[in-house]
Each structure stands twice: as C-alpha cells, then as structure tokens.
Amino acid sequence: MSQEDLTVGIAGAGGDGVVSAGELLIQVGAHEGLFGMLVKSFGPQIRGGESSVRVRLSSSPVLCQGDELDVLIAFNWADYGRFRAELMPSARTLIFVDEQDKTPPEQIPLPETFKAAVMRVPFEKLAVEKGGSALAKNIVAVGVLAGALNLPRDGFARAIEKKFGRKGEPVVAANIAALDAGVAVAAERPRATAHVSVKEGEPRMVISGNDAFAFGSLVAGCRFFAGYPITPQSEVMEWLGRELPRFGGTMMQPEDELASICMAIGASTAGVKALTASSGPGISLKLEAMGLASMAEIPLVVLNVQRVGPSTGIPTKTEQADLMQALYGTHGDAPKVVLGTTDVDDCFSIAVDAFNIAEQYQTPVLVLSDQGIGHRTDAIPPFDLGTVKVVDRRLATEAELAAVDPHHGFKRYAMTESGVSPMSVPGQARGNYLMSGLEHDELGWPISGLAGHQTMSEKRARKLEAVPREYAHLTLVAGDPKADIAVLAWGAAKGAVLEAMDQLAAAGVRVRAVIPRLLMPFPIEQIERELEGKKVLHVVELSFSGQFYTYLRSMLRPELAARLVRHSRAGASPLGVAEVRGFIEPSAQPIAAD
C-alpha cells in the first residue's frame, strides 16, 4: 500500500464537533490537492447523540474507506466504544484520548497491547484556555492531526478564517489559537508513519454521492422531481428542492411514494425529464407504477439509494440486497434498464447516462446506489461539464404529425425496426393519442389477444437490445487481462475489490476485475468475452443470499457459470479490503514473470 495514504478516525459525544472536524479535514485536504473520503456515522438518537467520522486522504484517488486507522482521536472511550467496529486501530495507530476521560484501563475498548501507547491530550482544557470555549476542542483535535500527519497548518488556518469569519475577528483568532495549541501538542509526540504530499494548484471538489446524483440529474436536463422523505435518499430531494426552482423546474414532496412516482410519470408524459428517488421500502411501493412506465413507454428515472433490508431494516447502513427487486420486481414482462453506480464520482455520470437512456429508449431506468455511496463525501477532481452529452427523446416531427389520420389519431406505438417509436407530447398539434397501462395496439387502443400482446412484448424488449452496445462504457474492467482469476462485483463493492486487486498485484498475484454498471439488459457478450479463459470467477457482494451470484448463474453460459465462486454476506458494514483479499487469496498462486 502506498505510504501516500492515511486514514483518521474521530469519535465523540454530540456537541464535540466530530463531524465538523472531519469536514474541515477533507475540505482542507481537497483544497491542497489531495483525494479523500469522509464517512460519517451516528448513534440512533434523532439529534445530539454520539458520532464518528472516518477520513481517508491520499495523493492518489481513494477507492474505499480503507481498513485500519493511522490516527484515532477519541474524545471519550464510551462513545468511541459504540463505533469500534467502524474505527479499528492497529498496533501502529497513533491513538489520542482527552485526558479528562476517566474510564478505568480495563474498560477501555481497545486491545490490551494498544493501551500503553495511548496518548492523553488535554483537548477540552486547551480549547477553554486558548480557544475560549470547550466548543473549540474539535479545532484542537484538528491541530493535533495537522501536526501528527504533516498537513499544512496554514491551510487549516485559512479554512478556519472562512468558517468563522462571519462570527467576527475574536472568534477567528480564538479558533486559530486552538488550532496552534493542537499543532504544538503534536510536535511533542510521535508522528504517523503514513503521510501525504500536497500538490498546490489542483483543487478537488468535495461532494456526497447523493448530491452528485442530484447534480448529474440537473445537468442531464431533469426539471421535475417528486419524492417522499426516506433515509438515505432525502439529500437528493433537498438539493433538487433548492436548485430546481432556480432552473425553472419543480420539486414536489407529495403524500406518498405512489404519488411521487406517478407525478414523475405525469411530468415526463408532459415532456419534462423527471426523477423520483427512494430507498428499499419506498421502491417496493413504486414498482407498480414502474411497470406502467414500461408498458406505456414513458421515459423515467428512479433512484434507489439502498439500505439494509428487508422491511425497515437498518436505515442508516448499507447493503446491496435490492438487486433482484430492481431486476425482476415488477409484475409481468416489464422491460426496463437497471444501472448500478459504483462510487461518488460515478453518481454524476450515471445520472446523465440514466436520463439519456430513459429518453433515447422511452423506458424507465432504475439506478441502484446505496447508503455507503449516497452519504459519504469524497474529494475528487471536479466533474468535467464540457464532456457531458445530453440526449433528448425522439419527438414526432411536424411532417410526421401532418400525415396523421385525424380520425384515428397518432400511432404513438408504431412498429419500427428498433422498437423505439416516435413520441408526441401534449401541445403538439395532431399528436394526441391514448397512452395506456392496458396492452394496446399502435394507436394505444386496448387489445386482448395473443398476437397483439406477443408483438408488443417483442417491441418493448427489442428496443432495449441496443443498450449494452451503445453504452458499452458502463462495463468497467481493471487489472491484468491475462490473469487466471477474475472478480465480479457491482455497485459500491468496486472500491474494496479494486484496492484488494492492487495489493495482490503488488504481491505478484494477477487478478482481473469486471464490474458491470449496466445490470439490465445484461451485457452478456461483453462480460463473457472478459471472462474467457479465466479459471476462477469470484463474485463479491453485500447480500446475504448472494443475489448477484444467482443472477450471474442465470446469465452466463454453463461452463462459465460453473466457475463462479460466491462470496456474499449481509450488509450493515461495507466490504473491507483485507476481507476481499481473503476471498481471493486461497485461489491465488503467485505467478513467475513471463
């Protein structure tokens, strides 16, 4: 692993400013040109409970949240104890605790061997003395981190100036004094072995997965959103609620999930690109209407920010167990497109792809994100707006509409070679027709016989056949193409898989990673070509029952399917790098250079 990479954990009580400290760290890191990832975790209280953050900073792109910490700061042991599983130290971790913590040594939630090295720091005392208030203890902690990790102190000072500027000069000065007090503490202590080099002049953007998806949707031309608040989706509607009206669009929060998707369907019917979003429980409610969009061939994007299920599950934790619902949840043969975003950066581009596909193929597109991606904040290179390509639906031309027999109306579902028919929107003269959830003929008129149903079923399926070809960039491949071992993963599992692959490569083990982001229609030819000649096909996912494994078994040809090895577990905690290495290593034999 690169030394240019470090991970910090901070835990404390409500009011300790844990989250602000984490945000300051990633923002300053980003400002200094570092890549980063910030993962927040909260207790079950609605407000004011314990919280923790994990911040990873690196001079190269951060793939996942990493495993062991380089630095741990605990404002007290009791609160840290609640996040122990998320913030595991190792023997080389620098561990700091507030000296006011009176936990007896035997109750400290650390392995015995680590306890002797814990450094007691007067965070709160210094905050009061230098910063004028106990509230500044998170700033003292940031100072300690800046010192211990060799991060530029001036960057933090500027960020503090910006953050507290509105509160007046004395507040800024006090907080900078608190920062310097922390830096001074660190100067007397050991430094972390890991460090990162900053590169001036390459600022990163700091954005969450949910904000990135909302932003991507806006750029793709989305001007209507309807949704119902649900964790972990709500940030998408909060962001769009703020921005859509500025762009002449609308965000609505109707009475339920059913109304949300139906309003989006209505808006799209009227010619406006529309999005609805939810998490598992809400998606279950939306499925019937998704079938309507499939049947009536209405462009629509639906986002599922997955959380732990079934039922209410664990709303604030991640899982990849809504895959089968996404693929097959709707009754009837209801073709649709399913995409899986793999990280924060992806959320932006996949939102654009989702709208483009929806418009081009007049189909519902369901995008699977998850809590881990949606809620985490990454420091990444700014999105390249110049390369965004926006596709709009194929509207019937005036000439086409002039030729319409006014007695019967416009053939909205006209048979075409591609299966995609010209569409009209209300307001277009002579374009009126009957759109329907009933099986219908070319005019939209209800039919009930086999021949028509067979023909229309073929039309709806046929139009999506081109998607894997036209959107081939949605399949990600990485690693050594000549490797005997392949790892198949989708969604957020990508991060740990790629990092494990890099580590294995460094140890002489060749691995190929294949990560489809287009999950339906499944790019079978492309995937099978990638898997050709591989001896073992590891399938890695956060689903207790192994839904992706089951899907692959059903899609791949038998001799490839027989080589699939399932590595699946329940969610609630993201896949770790060491965990993924542990899946792959037993099948690996280091290969001599060829």
Next chain:
Amino acid sequence: MAHQAVTQLTQKDYKAALQPVWCPGCGDFGVVAAIYQALAKLNLDPDRTMLVSGIGCSSRLPGYVNTYSFNAIHGRAIPIATGIKVANPELTVLAVGGDGDGFAIGTQHFVHAARRNVDITYVCMDNSIYGLTKGHVSPTTPTDEVTKTSPYGNIEAPMNPVLMALACGATFIARSFSAEVKTSVEVIAQAIEHPGFAFVHLISPCPVFRGRQQFDRVKERVRRTPEGFDFTKREQARAIAFEDPNEQITLGLIWRDQRAGYIARQQVIRGKAAAKGTPSYEGLLHSFIPDFGAVGAGR
C-alpha cells in the same frame, strides 16, 4: 389558463373513434356526453387538453375523448394529472374515474390534491359499485346493500365525497347526475375554468350491478341548488354536504373559494429562487470546490 382552439369546435370534434365498452344504460355515457359539450363550450384546444384516469369502468373514458389521454393505473389519476399540470401549466388537465379509484385505493391523493389546490379538474363518476370487477361493494355503497362481496348486506357506512372534499380544503365543489347532462356541462365547464383543485361529484348509476332502482332513487331525490343559494358561504355549503342522500341530493356548484392555486404559488417560489442569482451548472460545480480565499491569508 385554458388554451382555446383556433376554430370553433363542436362536441363531435372531441369524440374519439374508439368505441365505449360500457353496458347499455350506463350513466357514464351521460358523463362523456357532458364532457364533449363542456370542452366544446369552452372551445378548448384538444392538443393542449389532457384527460387522465385510473382503472375502472369509468376510467375508460379518456380513450373516448379526442384529446391527449392517459388510462393509467388504479387510483393514480390525480398524481399523474398533477405531474402533467405542474410540468406544463399551459395544459388543461382533467382527472376522471370512479368511486373505487378515487375514494378507496386512491383516497390519499384526493385528500392532498384538495389541500395542495393543484389546478386540475377531478370528475368522480360515482356508481357506488365496482362494476369492472362485476359487482363488488365500494366505498360509497349504501349500508345494508347486497353485492357479491357483501352477500349479507354492506356492514360499513358509505363515504360522503362532497363532505370529504369540503373537509380537505377543495376550493371548488360541484355535484351532478349523469342524466342531468345540462347541469353536468355547466359545472364541468366551471370546474375547468377554476384556478385550483375543482371537484365534480358525478352520480352515474350502474344499471347492471345496482339495478334500475338505483337510477330511480337518485332521479327522485335530485334537485338544483335552491334559489338564493350562495356557494361562497361556508355554512350553506356545509348544509348541502351534510344532506341525507336518502332524502335529497342537491346538484350544482356547492362551494367555491378564492385561495390561490398551486401554479400561481409555484411562480412565487420560482421568484424567490431566482433571487439567489443567475443559475449555472458551472456556478454549482464551483460551490463544491473548497475556497478559503487568497493563499497567504490565515495567520
């Protein structure tokens, strides 16, 4: 803001080629005739008019009208109509359907559309039975009525759509009877012109599953709003809403309120959002890039 056709259209121009599947004697024939006439009376541009329905006998109606039409899924006519109207306020949007669609599976949408005061017209064709499924008890079936799913008589009390509309804050409430086409045309046209959520309770008997006596009982009890009735007076509207339908059923405009419609308020919101400055994607991108001011600041 209703858009009119360029030339003067007649009711025939709104009649689609698709033939109704309704049974002989169905009240819905009277309703669709009234809709043709109301659209013609307002001379609405068929290309800028949209009818949306859910599922049920009456929900087949949009297919019979020569406008943009949408026969969607059970209970969801109102939210789909809302999405259409909000996305393109230039359109005249009507949601239509039956009592099961609007007051059982889709009740919540009615409640909130009324509160939201979204500028659509909702015509509920109330036959007090599930006709499409061949005679099952509905939320407006009278108590003790025998149907296929109330073989010993309906144990539940019927819902009162007009009273409910009033309670939910609907700003336009009218009632008509399928046999009273003239009244229907009048109130549907008024409803379309109303800025805000307009509800028309249209009693539309089902001779097949409720028998001829349902029609006769309604026919005997209907009356127009009495001389001097003031639909802007809450207590007068309330008195009609609380009528016992076994005694009397009042037709006509029952209640109208001037509360601003959703579309008008949406413009206010956009004005507030515009005050945040000229929107641009580049500006938004920039908002995600930490900027702490000039290098060298900070002491």
